[in-house]
Amino acid sequence: MISREQILEVLEKYDKDKITVGVIGSHSALDIADGAKEEGLPSLVVAQKGRHLTYAKYFKLRKTRDGLVKGFIDEVIVLDKFAQIVDIQEELRKRNVIFVPNRSFVVYTGIDKVENEFLVPMFGTRSLLRTEERSEEKSYYWLLEKAGLPYPEEVRPEEIDEVGLVIVKLPHAKKRLERGFFTAASYKEFKEKSEKLMKLGVITKEDLEKARIERYIIGPVFNFDFFYSPIDEEIELLGIDWRFETSLDGHVRLPAAQQLTLPEWQFEPEYTVCGHASSTLRESLLEKVFKMAEKYVEATKKYYPPGIIGPFTLQTAVDKDLNFYIYDVAPRTGGGTNIHMAMGHPYGNSLWRKPMSTGRRVALEIKRAIELDELDKIVT
Incomplete structure:
Protein backbone atom coordinates (compact mmCIF):
# COMPACT_ATOMS: atom_id res chain seq x y z
CA MET A 1 0.00 0.00 0.00
CA ARG A 126 -7.28 4.64 -0.74
CA SER A 127 -7.28 1.71 1.70
CA LEU A 128 -11.10 1.59 1.85
CA LEU A 129 -11.53 0.95 -1.88
CA ARG A 130 -10.72 -2.76 -1.46
CA THR A 131 -13.68 -3.22 0.89
CA GLU A 132 -15.97 -3.16 -2.17
CA GLU A 133 -14.61 -6.52 -3.26
CA ARG A 134 -17.14 -8.98 -1.80
CA SER A 135 -14.66 -11.85 -2.01
CA GLU A 136 -12.25 -10.08 0.37
CA GLU A 137 -12.18 -11.25 3.99
CA LYS A 138 -12.48 -7.64 5.18
CA SER A 139 -15.15 -6.52 2.71
CA TYR A 140 -17.74 -3.89 3.53
CA TYR A 141 -19.81 -6.65 5.19
CA TRP A 142 -16.98 -7.13 7.69
CA LEU A 143 -16.92 -3.39 8.32
CA LEU A 144 -20.71 -3.20 8.69
CA GLU A 145 -20.57 -5.99 11.26
CA LYS A 146 -17.84 -4.19 13.20
CA ALA A 147 -19.93 -1.02 13.11
CA GLY A 148 -23.05 -2.82 14.36
CA LEU A 149 -24.99 -1.86 11.24
CA PRO A 150 -27.87 -3.88 9.74
CA TYR A 151 -27.28 -5.82 6.53
CA PRO A 152 -28.98 -8.85 4.93
CA GLU A 153 -27.63 -12.02 6.55
CA GLU A 154 -25.58 -14.43 4.47
CA VAL A 155 -27.28 -17.71 3.54
CA ARG A 156 -25.81 -21.05 2.49
CA PRO A 157 -27.48 -22.68 -0.53
CA GLU A 158 -28.90 -25.53 1.56
CA GLU A 159 -30.50 -22.98 3.94
CA ILE A 160 -32.60 -21.23 1.30
CA ASP A 161 -35.69 -23.36 1.97
CA GLU A 162 -35.70 -22.16 5.60
CA VAL A 163 -34.95 -18.48 4.89
CA GLY A 164 -37.14 -17.89 1.84
CA LEU A 165 -36.29 -15.53 -1.01
CA VAL A 166 -32.56 -14.81 -1.46
CA ILE A 167 -30.45 -12.87 -3.92
CA VAL A 168 -27.25 -14.37 -5.29
CA LYS A 169 -24.56 -11.75 -5.92
CA LEU A 170 -21.82 -12.47 -8.43
CA PRO A 171 -20.29 -10.74 -11.48
CA HIS A 172 -21.61 -11.20 -15.00
CA ALA A 173 -19.57 -13.79 -16.91
CA LYS A 174 -18.85 -11.52 -19.89
CA LYS A 175 -19.56 -7.96 -18.73
CA ARG A 176 -17.28 -8.05 -15.67
CA LEU A 177 -18.21 -4.60 -14.43
CA GLU A 178 -21.87 -5.64 -14.39
CA ARG A 179 -23.91 -8.05 -12.29
CA GLY A 180 -24.87 -11.67 -12.81
CA PHE A 181 -27.33 -11.48 -9.91
CA PHE A 182 -30.35 -13.73 -9.62
CA THR A 183 -32.99 -14.58 -7.02
CA ALA A 184 -34.22 -17.91 -5.66
CA ALA A 185 -36.89 -18.91 -3.15
CA SER A 186 -35.75 -22.52 -2.69
CA TYR A 187 -32.65 -24.66 -3.02
CA LYS A 188 -34.26 -26.38 -6.01
CA GLU A 189 -34.82 -23.04 -7.74
CA PHE A 190 -31.24 -21.99 -6.92
CA LYS A 191 -29.87 -25.12 -8.61
CA GLU A 192 -32.15 -24.82 -11.64
CA LYS A 193 -31.51 -21.12 -12.20
CA SER A 194 -27.75 -21.32 -11.70
CA GLU A 195 -27.46 -24.18 -14.17
CA LYS A 196 -29.63 -22.33 -16.70
CA LEU A 197 -27.59 -19.10 -16.34
CA MET A 198 -24.32 -20.97 -16.71
CA LYS A 199 -25.67 -22.61 -19.86
CA LEU A 200 -26.66 -19.19 -21.22
CA GLY A 201 -23.20 -17.77 -20.44
CA VAL A 202 -24.46 -15.20 -17.92
CA ILE A 203 -22.50 -16.61 -14.94
CA THR A 204 -19.61 -19.03 -14.44
CA LYS A 205 -19.20 -21.97 -12.08
CA GLU A 206 -16.09 -20.36 -10.56
CA ASP A 207 -17.93 -17.13 -9.75
CA LEU A 208 -20.93 -19.05 -8.40
CA GLU A 209 -18.71 -20.87 -5.90
CA LYS A 210 -17.55 -17.50 -4.52
CA ALA A 211 -20.95 -15.79 -4.75
CA ARG A 212 -22.53 -13.95 -1.85
CA ILE A 213 -26.01 -15.33 -1.12
CA GLU A 214 -28.12 -13.21 1.21
CA ARG A 215 -31.70 -12.75 2.29
CA TYR A 216 -33.67 -10.63 -0.16
CA ILE A 217 -35.18 -7.57 1.52
CA ILE A 218 -38.59 -6.89 0.00
CA GLY A 219 -39.05 -3.13 -0.17
CA PRO A 220 -37.91 0.07 -1.90
CA VAL A 221 -34.23 0.86 -2.32
CA PHE A 222 -32.51 4.14 -1.44
CA ASN A 223 -28.90 5.09 -2.13
CA PHE A 224 -27.85 7.70 0.45
CA ASP A 225 -25.13 9.95 -0.94
CA PHE A 226 -23.16 11.22 2.04
CA PHE A 227 -20.09 13.39 2.46
CA TYR A 228 -17.72 13.37 5.42
CA SER A 229 -15.62 16.50 5.84
CA PRO A 230 -12.33 15.97 7.73
CA ILE A 231 -12.07 19.76 7.94
CA ASP A 232 -15.39 20.22 9.77
CA GLU A 233 -15.58 16.66 11.15
CA GLU A 234 -19.21 16.54 10.05
CA ILE A 235 -21.39 14.23 7.97
CA GLU A 236 -23.60 15.75 5.28
CA LEU A 237 -26.44 14.09 3.37
CA LEU A 238 -26.08 15.53 -0.12
CA GLY A 239 -28.78 13.49 -1.85
CA ILE A 240 -30.68 10.26 -2.41
CA ASP A 241 -30.95 8.27 -5.62
CA TRP A 242 -32.23 4.93 -6.86
CA ARG A 243 -31.40 2.84 -9.93
CA PHE A 244 -32.82 1.85 -13.28
CA GLU A 245 -31.68 -1.70 -14.04
CA THR A 246 -31.92 -3.77 -17.21
CA SER A 247 -33.60 -5.98 -17.82
CA LEU A 248 -35.21 -6.02 -14.36
CA ASP A 249 -37.17 -2.79 -14.87
CA GLY A 250 -38.54 -4.07 -18.15
CA HIS A 251 -39.70 -7.28 -16.46
CA VAL A 252 -41.57 -5.55 -13.66
CA ARG A 253 -43.56 -3.47 -16.15
CA LEU A 254 -45.00 -6.63 -17.67
CA PRO A 255 -48.12 -8.30 -16.26
CA ALA A 256 -47.32 -11.55 -14.43
CA ALA A 257 -49.05 -13.64 -17.09
CA GLN A 258 -46.86 -12.06 -19.78
CA GLN A 259 -43.69 -12.67 -17.76
CA LEU A 260 -44.50 -16.37 -17.64
CA THR A 261 -44.62 -16.58 -21.44
CA LEU A 262 -41.09 -15.22 -21.98
CA PRO A 263 -38.60 -17.57 -23.68
CA GLU A 264 -35.83 -19.14 -21.59
CA TRP A 265 -33.18 -16.64 -22.67
CA GLN A 266 -35.36 -13.70 -21.51
CA PHE A 267 -37.00 -15.30 -18.51
CA GLU A 268 -34.45 -14.37 -15.82
CA PRO A 269 -33.99 -10.58 -15.46
CA GLU A 270 -30.52 -9.05 -15.31
CA TYR A 271 -29.46 -6.28 -12.94
CA THR A 272 -27.32 -4.04 -15.17
CA VAL A 273 -27.45 -0.44 -13.93
CA CYS A 274 -28.15 1.97 -16.80
CA GLY A 275 -29.34 5.11 -15.01
CA HIS A 276 -30.45 6.75 -11.78
CA ALA A 277 -33.33 8.85 -10.49
CA SER A 278 -33.59 11.34 -7.66
CA SER A 279 -35.57 10.67 -4.49
CA THR A 280 -36.39 12.00 -1.03
CA LEU A 281 -37.16 10.18 2.21
CA ARG A 282 -39.92 10.47 4.78
CA GLU A 283 -38.57 12.98 7.33
CA SER A 284 -39.20 10.77 10.36
CA LEU A 285 -36.67 8.28 8.92
CA LEU A 286 -33.83 10.71 8.30
CA GLU A 287 -32.42 10.45 11.81
CA LYS A 288 -32.09 6.67 11.40
CA VAL A 289 -30.14 7.23 8.22
CA PHE A 290 -27.76 9.75 9.78
CA LYS A 291 -27.11 7.40 12.68
CA MET A 292 -26.15 4.64 10.25
CA ALA A 293 -23.74 7.02 8.54
CA GLU A 294 -22.23 8.07 11.86
CA LYS A 295 -21.59 4.45 12.83
CA TYR A 296 -20.00 3.75 9.45
CA VAL A 297 -17.71 6.80 9.69
CA GLU A 298 -16.57 5.86 13.21
CA ALA A 299 -15.84 2.28 12.11
CA THR A 300 -13.72 3.51 9.18
CA LYS A 301 -11.72 5.72 11.54
CA LYS A 302 -11.06 2.76 13.83
CA TYR A 303 -10.24 0.09 11.25
CA TYR A 304 -9.09 2.14 8.22
CA PRO A 305 -7.39 5.26 9.60
CA PRO A 306 -7.70 8.13 8.88
CA GLY A 307 -11.24 6.94 8.05
CA ILE A 308 -13.56 7.87 5.21
CA ILE A 309 -12.79 11.15 3.44
CA GLY A 310 -15.36 12.91 1.29
CA PRO A 311 -18.19 11.15 -0.55
CA PHE A 312 -19.58 7.71 0.30
CA THR A 313 -22.88 5.98 -0.41
CA LEU A 314 -24.89 3.60 1.76
CA GLN A 315 -27.14 1.53 -0.50
CA THR A 316 -30.15 0.32 1.41
CA ALA A 317 -33.45 -1.53 1.20
CA VAL A 318 -36.34 -0.79 3.57
CA ASP A 319 -38.66 -3.54 4.79
CA LYS A 320 -42.36 -3.33 5.69
CA ASP A 321 -41.52 -2.32 9.28
CA LEU A 322 -39.35 0.58 8.07
CA ASN A 323 -36.11 -1.14 9.00
CA PHE A 324 -33.08 -0.29 6.85
CA TYR A 325 -30.67 -2.93 5.58
CA ILE A 326 -27.40 -1.89 3.96
CA TYR A 327 -26.78 -4.19 1.02
CA ASP A 328 -23.86 -2.30 -0.54
CA VAL A 329 -21.40 0.44 0.38
CA ALA A 330 -19.48 2.74 -1.96
CA PRO A 331 -16.48 4.23 -0.08
CA ARG A 332 -16.08 6.88 -2.82
CA THR A 333 -18.31 8.85 -5.19
CA GLY A 334 -21.55 6.93 -5.73
CA GLY A 335 -22.71 5.82 -9.15
CA GLY A 336 -25.86 7.95 -9.06
CA THR A 337 -24.40 11.37 -8.32
CA ASN A 338 -24.83 12.61 -11.90
CA ILE A 339 -28.42 13.35 -10.88
CA HIS A 340 -26.92 16.13 -8.70
CA MET A 341 -24.92 17.64 -11.56
CA ALA A 342 -25.33 21.43 -11.97
CA MET A 343 -28.52 21.60 -9.85
CA GLY A 344 -27.62 19.61 -6.73
CA HIS A 345 -30.28 17.84 -4.67
CA PRO A 346 -32.83 19.12 -2.12
CA TYR A 347 -30.80 17.94 0.90
CA GLY A 348 -27.41 19.28 -0.14
CA ASN A 349 -28.91 22.47 -1.55
CA SER A 350 -30.92 23.27 1.54
CA LEU A 351 -27.91 22.57 3.78
CA TRP A 352 -25.60 24.90 1.84
CA ARG A 353 -28.29 27.35 0.63
Whole structure:
Protein backbone atom coordinates (compact mmCIF):
# COMPACT_ATOMS: atom_id res chain seq x y z
CA MET A 1 0.00 0.00 0.00
CA ILE A 2 1.31 3.45 -0.92
CA SER A 3 1.69 5.24 2.40
CA ARG A 4 0.13 8.56 3.22
CA GLU A 5 3.63 9.90 3.87
CA GLN A 6 4.61 9.11 0.26
CA ILE A 7 1.55 10.96 -1.01
CA LEU A 8 2.29 13.96 1.19
CA GLU A 9 5.83 14.07 -0.23
CA VAL A 10 4.32 14.28 -3.71
CA LEU A 11 1.89 16.94 -2.53
CA GLU A 12 4.76 19.04 -1.14
CA LYS A 13 6.02 19.54 -4.70
CA TYR A 14 2.63 20.67 -6.02
CA ASP A 15 1.86 24.27 -6.95
CA LYS A 16 -1.11 24.83 -4.64
CA ASP A 17 -2.33 27.69 -6.84
CA LYS A 18 -2.67 25.35 -9.82
CA ILE A 19 -4.44 22.32 -8.38
CA THR A 20 -6.39 20.34 -11.00
CA VAL A 21 -9.25 17.93 -10.25
CA GLY A 22 -8.65 14.63 -12.09
CA VAL A 23 -11.03 11.75 -12.73
CA ILE A 24 -11.31 8.74 -15.02
CA GLY A 25 -13.84 9.24 -17.85
CA SER A 26 -16.62 6.94 -16.68
CA HIS A 27 -19.14 6.43 -13.86
CA SER A 28 -19.51 9.88 -12.22
CA ALA A 29 -16.87 11.90 -14.09
CA LEU A 30 -19.36 14.47 -15.40
CA ASP A 31 -20.50 15.32 -11.88
CA ILE A 32 -16.91 15.69 -10.66
CA ALA A 33 -15.86 17.87 -13.61
CA ASP A 34 -19.00 20.01 -13.43
CA GLY A 35 -18.47 20.52 -9.68
CA ALA A 36 -14.86 21.57 -10.26
CA LYS A 37 -16.03 24.15 -12.80
CA GLU A 38 -18.62 25.52 -10.35
CA GLU A 39 -15.85 26.13 -7.81
CA GLY A 40 -13.36 27.56 -10.31
CA LEU A 41 -10.96 24.62 -10.37
CA PRO A 42 -9.68 23.16 -13.67
CA SER A 43 -10.65 19.57 -14.49
CA LEU A 44 -8.81 16.82 -16.32
CA VAL A 45 -10.60 13.68 -17.51
CA VAL A 46 -8.63 10.55 -18.42
CA ALA A 47 -10.73 8.80 -21.06
CA GLN A 48 -10.50 5.59 -23.08
CA LYS A 49 -10.46 5.58 -26.87
CA GLY A 50 -13.88 4.62 -28.16
CA ARG A 51 -15.54 6.06 -25.06
CA HIS A 52 -13.94 9.49 -25.08
CA LEU A 53 -16.33 11.70 -27.07
CA THR A 54 -18.64 12.36 -24.11
CA TYR A 55 -15.73 14.19 -22.48
CA ALA A 56 -13.59 15.31 -25.44
CA LYS A 57 -16.48 16.59 -27.60
CA TYR A 58 -20.00 16.74 -26.19
CA PHE A 59 -19.24 18.27 -22.76
CA LYS A 60 -15.82 19.78 -23.57
CA LEU A 61 -15.39 23.46 -22.71
CA ARG A 62 -15.57 25.61 -25.86
CA LYS A 63 -16.98 28.84 -27.24
CA THR A 64 -19.76 29.28 -29.77
CA ARG A 65 -19.30 31.45 -32.87
CA ASP A 66 -20.86 34.40 -31.07
CA GLY A 67 -18.61 34.00 -28.01
CA LEU A 68 -20.91 32.12 -25.62
CA VAL A 69 -19.26 29.59 -23.31
CA LYS A 70 -20.50 26.02 -23.59
CA GLY A 71 -19.34 22.85 -21.81
CA PHE A 72 -17.29 22.43 -18.66
CA ILE A 73 -14.48 19.87 -19.10
CA ASP A 74 -11.16 21.69 -19.45
CA GLU A 75 -8.82 18.94 -20.60
CA VAL A 76 -9.00 15.32 -21.71
CA ILE A 77 -6.24 12.72 -22.02
CA VAL A 78 -7.29 9.81 -24.23
CA LEU A 79 -5.67 6.40 -23.62
CA ASP A 80 -6.07 3.13 -25.51
CA LYS A 81 -7.12 1.49 -22.23
CA PHE A 82 -8.15 2.95 -18.87
CA ALA A 83 -5.54 0.76 -17.13
CA GLN A 84 -2.77 2.81 -18.81
CA ILE A 85 -3.50 5.62 -16.36
CA VAL A 86 -0.73 4.15 -14.21
CA ASP A 87 1.70 4.89 -17.07
CA ILE A 88 0.86 8.62 -17.15
CA GLN A 89 0.98 9.31 -13.43
CA GLU A 90 4.10 11.46 -13.78
CA GLU A 91 2.15 13.66 -16.21
CA LEU A 92 -0.70 13.89 -13.70
CA ARG A 93 1.70 14.93 -10.96
CA LYS A 94 3.20 17.63 -13.22
CA ARG A 95 -0.30 19.03 -13.64
CA ASN A 96 -0.85 19.12 -9.86
CA VAL A 97 -3.72 16.64 -10.10
CA ILE A 98 -5.73 15.60 -7.08
CA PHE A 99 -7.49 12.48 -8.34
CA VAL A 100 -11.09 11.60 -7.42
CA PRO A 101 -11.59 7.80 -7.56
CA ASN A 102 -14.75 6.11 -8.75
CA ARG A 103 -15.71 2.45 -9.19
CA SER A 104 -14.65 2.37 -12.84
CA PHE A 105 -11.17 3.56 -11.89
CA VAL A 106 -10.74 0.68 -9.45
CA VAL A 107 -12.21 -1.99 -11.75
CA TYR A 108 -10.34 -1.00 -14.91
CA THR A 109 -7.02 -0.18 -13.25
CA GLY A 110 -7.09 -3.05 -10.75
CA ILE A 111 -7.16 -2.65 -6.99
CA ASP A 112 -3.54 -3.82 -6.56
CA LYS A 113 -2.24 -1.11 -8.90
CA VAL A 114 -4.44 1.52 -7.26
CA GLU A 115 -3.02 0.61 -3.86
CA ASN A 116 0.62 0.05 -4.80
CA GLU A 117 1.50 1.85 -8.04
CA PHE A 118 -0.71 4.93 -8.51
CA LEU A 119 1.43 7.54 -6.76
CA VAL A 120 -0.94 10.46 -7.23
CA PRO A 121 -2.69 12.28 -4.36
CA MET A 122 -6.20 10.85 -4.16
CA PHE A 123 -9.20 12.65 -2.70
CA GLY A 124 -10.61 10.01 -0.40
CA THR A 125 -9.35 6.95 1.43
CA ARG A 126 -7.28 4.64 -0.74
CA SER A 127 -7.28 1.71 1.70
CA LEU A 128 -11.10 1.59 1.85
CA LEU A 129 -11.53 0.95 -1.88
CA ARG A 130 -10.72 -2.76 -1.46
CA THR A 131 -13.68 -3.22 0.89
CA GLU A 132 -15.97 -3.16 -2.17
CA GLU A 133 -14.61 -6.52 -3.26
CA ARG A 134 -17.14 -8.98 -1.80
CA SER A 135 -14.66 -11.85 -2.01
CA GLU A 136 -12.25 -10.08 0.37
CA GLU A 137 -12.18 -11.25 3.99
CA LYS A 138 -12.48 -7.64 5.18
CA SER A 139 -15.15 -6.52 2.71
CA TYR A 140 -17.74 -3.89 3.53
CA TYR A 141 -19.81 -6.65 5.19
CA TRP A 142 -16.98 -7.13 7.69
CA LEU A 143 -16.92 -3.39 8.32
CA LEU A 144 -20.71 -3.20 8.69
CA GLU A 145 -20.57 -5.99 11.26
CA LYS A 146 -17.84 -4.19 13.20
CA ALA A 147 -19.93 -1.02 13.11
CA GLY A 148 -23.05 -2.82 14.36
CA LEU A 149 -24.99 -1.86 11.24
CA PRO A 150 -27.87 -3.88 9.74
CA TYR A 151 -27.28 -5.82 6.53
CA PRO A 152 -28.98 -8.85 4.93
CA GLU A 153 -27.63 -12.02 6.55
CA GLU A 154 -25.58 -14.43 4.47
CA VAL A 155 -27.28 -17.71 3.54
CA ARG A 156 -25.81 -21.05 2.49
CA PRO A 157 -27.48 -22.68 -0.53
CA GLU A 158 -28.90 -25.53 1.56
CA GLU A 159 -30.50 -22.98 3.94
CA ILE A 160 -32.60 -21.23 1.30
CA ASP A 161 -35.69 -23.36 1.97
CA GLU A 162 -35.70 -22.16 5.60
CA VAL A 163 -34.95 -18.48 4.89
CA GLY A 164 -37.14 -17.89 1.84
CA LEU A 165 -36.29 -15.53 -1.01
CA VAL A 166 -32.56 -14.81 -1.46
CA ILE A 167 -30.45 -12.87 -3.92
CA VAL A 168 -27.25 -14.37 -5.29
CA LYS A 169 -24.56 -11.75 -5.92
CA LEU A 170 -21.82 -12.47 -8.43
CA PRO A 171 -20.29 -10.74 -11.48
CA HIS A 172 -21.61 -11.20 -15.00
CA ALA A 173 -19.57 -13.79 -16.91
CA LYS A 174 -18.85 -11.52 -19.89
CA LYS A 175 -19.56 -7.96 -18.73
CA ARG A 176 -17.28 -8.05 -15.67
CA LEU A 177 -18.21 -4.60 -14.43
CA GLU A 178 -21.87 -5.64 -14.39
CA ARG A 179 -23.91 -8.05 -12.29
CA GLY A 180 -24.87 -11.67 -12.81
CA PHE A 181 -27.33 -11.48 -9.91
CA PHE A 182 -30.35 -13.73 -9.62
CA THR A 183 -32.99 -14.58 -7.02
CA ALA A 184 -34.22 -17.91 -5.66
CA ALA A 185 -36.89 -18.91 -3.15
CA SER A 186 -35.75 -22.52 -2.69
CA TYR A 187 -32.65 -24.66 -3.02
CA LYS A 188 -34.26 -26.38 -6.01
CA GLU A 189 -34.82 -23.04 -7.74
CA PHE A 190 -31.24 -21.99 -6.92
CA LYS A 191 -29.87 -25.12 -8.61
CA GLU A 192 -32.15 -24.82 -11.64
CA LYS A 193 -31.51 -21.12 -12.20
CA SER A 194 -27.75 -21.32 -11.70
CA GLU A 195 -27.46 -24.18 -14.17
CA LYS A 196 -29.63 -22.33 -16.70
CA LEU A 197 -27.59 -19.10 -16.34
CA MET A 198 -24.32 -20.97 -16.71
CA LYS A 199 -25.67 -22.61 -19.86
CA LEU A 200 -26.66 -19.19 -21.22
CA GLY A 201 -23.20 -17.77 -20.44
CA VAL A 202 -24.46 -15.20 -17.92
CA ILE A 203 -22.50 -16.61 -14.94
CA THR A 204 -19.61 -19.03 -14.44
CA LYS A 205 -19.20 -21.97 -12.08
CA GLU A 206 -16.09 -20.36 -10.56
CA ASP A 207 -17.93 -17.13 -9.75
CA LEU A 208 -20.93 -19.05 -8.40
CA GLU A 209 -18.71 -20.87 -5.90
CA LYS A 210 -17.55 -17.50 -4.52
CA ALA A 211 -20.95 -15.79 -4.75
CA ARG A 212 -22.53 -13.95 -1.85
CA ILE A 213 -26.01 -15.33 -1.12
CA GLU A 214 -28.12 -13.21 1.21
CA ARG A 215 -31.70 -12.75 2.29
CA TYR A 216 -33.67 -10.63 -0.16
CA ILE A 217 -35.18 -7.57 1.52
CA ILE A 218 -38.59 -6.89 0.00
CA GLY A 219 -39.05 -3.13 -0.17
CA PRO A 220 -37.91 0.07 -1.90
CA VAL A 221 -34.23 0.86 -2.32
CA PHE A 222 -32.51 4.14 -1.44
CA ASN A 223 -28.90 5.09 -2.13
CA PHE A 224 -27.85 7.70 0.45
CA ASP A 225 -25.13 9.95 -0.94
CA PHE A 226 -23.16 11.22 2.04
CA PHE A 227 -20.09 13.39 2.46
CA TYR A 228 -17.72 13.37 5.42
CA SER A 229 -15.62 16.50 5.84
CA PRO A 230 -12.33 15.97 7.73
CA ILE A 231 -12.07 19.76 7.94
CA ASP A 232 -15.39 20.22 9.77
CA GLU A 233 -15.58 16.66 11.15
CA GLU A 234 -19.21 16.54 10.05
CA ILE A 235 -21.39 14.23 7.97
CA GLU A 236 -23.60 15.75 5.28
CA LEU A 237 -26.44 14.09 3.37
CA LEU A 238 -26.08 15.53 -0.12
CA GLY A 239 -28.78 13.49 -1.85
CA ILE A 240 -30.68 10.26 -2.41
CA ASP A 241 -30.95 8.27 -5.62
CA TRP A 242 -32.23 4.93 -6.86
CA ARG A 243 -31.40 2.84 -9.93
CA PHE A 244 -32.82 1.85 -13.28
CA GLU A 245 -31.68 -1.70 -14.04
CA THR A 246 -31.92 -3.77 -17.21
CA SER A 247 -33.60 -5.98 -17.82
CA LEU A 248 -35.21 -6.02 -14.36
CA ASP A 249 -37.17 -2.79 -14.87
CA GLY A 250 -38.54 -4.07 -18.15
CA HIS A 251 -39.70 -7.28 -16.46
CA VAL A 252 -41.57 -5.55 -13.66
CA ARG A 253 -43.56 -3.47 -16.15
CA LEU A 254 -45.00 -6.63 -17.67
CA PRO A 255 -48.12 -8.30 -16.26
CA ALA A 256 -47.32 -11.55 -14.43
CA ALA A 257 -49.05 -13.64 -17.09
CA GLN A 258 -46.86 -12.06 -19.78
CA GLN A 259 -43.69 -12.67 -17.76
CA LEU A 260 -44.50 -16.37 -17.64
CA THR A 261 -44.62 -16.58 -21.44
CA LEU A 262 -41.09 -15.22 -21.98
CA PRO A 263 -38.60 -17.57 -23.68
CA GLU A 264 -35.83 -19.14 -21.59
CA TRP A 265 -33.18 -16.64 -22.67
CA GLN A 266 -35.36 -13.70 -21.51
CA PHE A 267 -37.00 -15.30 -18.51
CA GLU A 268 -34.45 -14.37 -15.82
CA PRO A 269 -33.99 -10.58 -15.46
CA GLU A 270 -30.52 -9.05 -15.31
CA TYR A 271 -29.46 -6.28 -12.94
CA THR A 272 -27.32 -4.04 -15.17
CA VAL A 273 -27.45 -0.44 -13.93
CA CYS A 274 -28.15 1.97 -16.80
CA GLY A 275 -29.34 5.11 -15.01
CA HIS A 276 -30.45 6.75 -11.78
CA ALA A 277 -33.33 8.85 -10.49
CA SER A 278 -33.59 11.34 -7.66
CA SER A 279 -35.57 10.67 -4.49
CA THR A 280 -36.39 12.00 -1.03
CA LEU A 281 -37.16 10.18 2.21
CA ARG A 282 -39.92 10.47 4.78
CA GLU A 283 -38.57 12.98 7.33
CA SER A 284 -39.20 10.77 10.36
CA LEU A 285 -36.67 8.28 8.92
CA LEU A 286 -33.83 10.71 8.30
CA GLU A 287 -32.42 10.45 11.81
CA LYS A 288 -32.09 6.67 11.40
CA VAL A 289 -30.14 7.23 8.22
CA PHE A 290 -27.76 9.75 9.78
CA LYS A 291 -27.11 7.40 12.68
CA MET A 292 -26.15 4.64 10.25
CA ALA A 293 -23.74 7.02 8.54
CA GLU A 294 -22.23 8.07 11.86
CA LYS A 295 -21.59 4.45 12.83
CA TYR A 296 -20.00 3.75 9.45
CA VAL A 297 -17.71 6.80 9.69
CA GLU A 298 -16.57 5.86 13.21
CA ALA A 299 -15.84 2.28 12.11
CA THR A 300 -13.72 3.51 9.18
CA LYS A 301 -11.72 5.72 11.54
CA LYS A 302 -11.06 2.76 13.83
CA TYR A 303 -10.24 0.09 11.25
CA TYR A 304 -9.09 2.14 8.22
CA PRO A 305 -7.39 5.26 9.60
CA PRO A 306 -7.70 8.13 8.88
CA GLY A 307 -11.24 6.94 8.05
CA ILE A 308 -13.56 7.87 5.21
CA ILE A 309 -12.79 11.15 3.44
CA GLY A 310 -15.36 12.91 1.29
CA PRO A 311 -18.19 11.15 -0.55
CA PHE A 312 -19.58 7.71 0.30
CA THR A 313 -22.88 5.98 -0.41
CA LEU A 314 -24.89 3.60 1.76
CA GLN A 315 -27.14 1.53 -0.50
CA THR A 316 -30.15 0.32 1.41
CA ALA A 317 -33.45 -1.53 1.20
CA VAL A 318 -36.34 -0.79 3.57
CA ASP A 319 -38.66 -3.54 4.79
CA LYS A 320 -42.36 -3.33 5.69
CA ASP A 321 -41.52 -2.32 9.28
CA LEU A 322 -39.35 0.58 8.07
CA ASN A 323 -36.11 -1.14 9.00
CA PHE A 324 -33.08 -0.29 6.85
CA TYR A 325 -30.67 -2.93 5.58
CA ILE A 326 -27.40 -1.89 3.96
CA TYR A 327 -26.78 -4.19 1.02
CA ASP A 328 -23.86 -2.30 -0.54
CA VAL A 329 -21.40 0.44 0.38
CA ALA A 330 -19.48 2.74 -1.96
CA PRO A 331 -16.48 4.23 -0.08
CA ARG A 332 -16.08 6.88 -2.82
CA THR A 333 -18.31 8.85 -5.19
CA GLY A 334 -21.55 6.93 -5.73
CA GLY A 335 -22.71 5.82 -9.15
CA GLY A 336 -25.86 7.95 -9.06
CA THR A 337 -24.40 11.37 -8.32
CA ASN A 338 -24.83 12.61 -11.90
CA ILE A 339 -28.42 13.35 -10.88
CA HIS A 340 -26.92 16.13 -8.70
CA MET A 341 -24.92 17.64 -11.56
CA ALA A 342 -25.33 21.43 -11.97
CA MET A 343 -28.52 21.60 -9.85
CA GLY A 344 -27.62 19.61 -6.73
CA HIS A 345 -30.28 17.84 -4.67
CA PRO A 346 -32.83 19.12 -2.12
CA TYR A 347 -30.80 17.94 0.90
CA GLY A 348 -27.41 19.28 -0.14
CA ASN A 349 -28.91 22.47 -1.55
CA SER A 350 -30.92 23.27 1.54
CA LEU A 351 -27.91 22.57 3.78
CA TRP A 352 -25.60 24.90 1.84
CA ARG A 353 -28.29 27.35 0.63
CA LYS A 354 -27.10 26.97 -2.96
CA PRO A 355 -26.87 24.17 -5.57
CA MET A 356 -24.50 21.63 -4.01
CA SER A 357 -23.82 18.54 -6.08
CA THR A 358 -21.44 15.84 -4.90
CA GLY A 359 -18.92 17.02 -7.49
CA ARG A 360 -19.17 20.58 -6.30
CA ARG A 361 -18.85 19.49 -2.67
CA VAL A 362 -15.61 17.63 -3.52
CA ALA A 363 -14.22 20.73 -5.26
CA LEU A 364 -15.30 22.97 -2.39
CA GLU A 365 -13.49 20.75 0.13
CA ILE A 366 -10.33 20.86 -2.01
CA LYS A 367 -10.54 24.66 -2.21
CA ARG A 368 -11.07 24.98 1.54
CA ALA A 369 -8.16 22.64 2.24
CA ILE A 370 -5.91 24.79 0.02
CA GLU A 371 -7.00 28.00 1.73
CA LEU A 372 -6.62 26.52 5.22
CA ASP A 373 -3.31 24.81 4.31
CA GLU A 374 -4.88 21.45 5.23
CA LEU A 375 -4.58 19.46 2.00
CA ASP A 376 -2.96 16.68 4.02
CA LYS A 377 -6.35 16.04 5.67
CA ILE A 378 -8.19 15.20 2.47
CA VAL A 379 -5.79 13.01 0.45
CA THR A 380 -4.29 9.53 0.74
